[in-house]
Amino acid sequence: MxxxxxxxxxxxxxxxxxxxxxxxxxxxxxxxxxxxxxxxxxxxxxxxxxxxxxxxxxxxxxxxxxxxxxxxxxxxxxxxxxxxxxxxxxxDWIPRSTRQKYKRVEEAISRVQKVYGNDMTDEHIAKELGVSMEEYGKLIGEVTTYSVVSLEERLEDNSNFDIASDSVDFQPEDNYTDREVKRILAETIDKLPEKEKKVMQLYYYSELTYKEIAEILGISESRVSQIHTKAIAKLKISLSSLY
Known part of the structure; x- marks a missing residue:
C-alpha cells in the first residue's frame, strides 16, 4: 500500500x-x-x-x-x-536551578566513578554532594525529568542516533560520528551494573513507565528514578570525548 x-x-x-x-x-x-x-x-x-x-x-x-x-x-x-x-x-520550560542541580549531580557522579567505577553507590554520590541520603533522594527527584531531556538533547545535537533503535540513518557527513556515538553508548550500557542496565532496557526499549518498572523490579518509583538518573549521567559522561 x-x-x-x-x-x-x-x-x-x-x-x-x-x-x-x-x-x-x-x-x-x-x-x-x-x-x-x-x-x-x-x-x-x-x-x-x-x-x-x-x-x-x-x-x-x-x-x-x-x-x-x-x-x-x-x-x-x-x-x-x-x-x-x-x-x-x-x-525553555526547565528552570535554570534544575539545570544547575543536575549539573552538580552529573559532576559528582563523574568524580565518584573515577574512584569507585561501577561499584559506586548512592551513598558515595550523596557524600560527594555533601548531602544526606534523604536530601539526595529529593535532589534526584527534582532533576530526573531533566536528566532524560539532557540525554535526548545531547544525542539530538550530536547525531542521528536513536537510543531505542538498532538502526541509524546515516548521512555521509555524519557517518563517523554516528557510529562512534552508537559504539560508545552500546559499550557503556553493556558495562552498567545489572539493575541499571535493566532499567535502561525497560525504559528505552520496552518503553515502560517508572511505575511499571518499579513493579517488575520490586522497588519504589523513586528508586527507579535514582537508578535511571545515575545511568543517564554515566552515558553522558561517556560521550564527553566527542565534544
Missing amino acids: TEQLWINYKERNIKEAKDELIIHYVALVKIIAGRLYTSYNAHVEFDDLLGYGIIGLIDAIEKFDHKKQIKFETYANIRIRGAIIDQIRHM
Whole structure:
C-alpha cells in the first residue's frame, strides 16, 4: 500500500499521495509524542507535542528517499522526535536551578566513578554532594525529568542516533560520528551494573513507565528514578570525548 503511495508522491508528484502518507503515519507521531509526553512529566500539552511531531513527519516525508534500503519508520522516528525536542527546547520550560542541580549531580557522579567505577553507590554520590541520603533522594527527584531531556538533547545535537533503535540513518557527513556515538553508548550500557542496565532496557526499549518498572523490579518509583538518573549521567559522561 505505502510503496505505491511513495511512487505516486515522489515520482509522479501527486499531492494526494503525500496527504495519504501523512494520514497513514500519524499513528507513529502519536506513539513518539506519547512517549515524550511521559518523559516531560506533563510540562507541555500532548496536543502541542503532536503538532510539533506532525511538522517533523511532513519534513521526513518530503526528504525521504524511498529508493534507499531504509525503513521510513526508522528515518521518521529520528526526525519526528528531533522536531518535538527542538520545539520544547525553544520553550525553555526547565528552570535554570534544575539545570544547575543536575549539573552538580552529573559532576559528582563523574568524580565518584573515577574512584569507585561501577561499584559506586548512592551513598558515595550523596557524600560527594555533601548531602544526606534523604536530601539526595529529593535532589534526584527534582532533576530526573531533566536528566532524560539532557540525554535526548545531547544525542539530538550530536547525531542521528536513536537510543531505542538498532538502526541509524546515516548521512555521509555524519557517518563517523554516528557510529562512534552508537559504539560508545552500546559499550557503556553493556558495562552498567545489572539493575541499571535493566532499567535502561525497560525504559528505552520496552518503553515502560517508572511505575511499571518499579513493579517488575520490586522497588519504589523513586528508586527507579535514582537508578535511571545515575545511568543517564554515566552515558553522558561517556560521550564527553566527542565534544
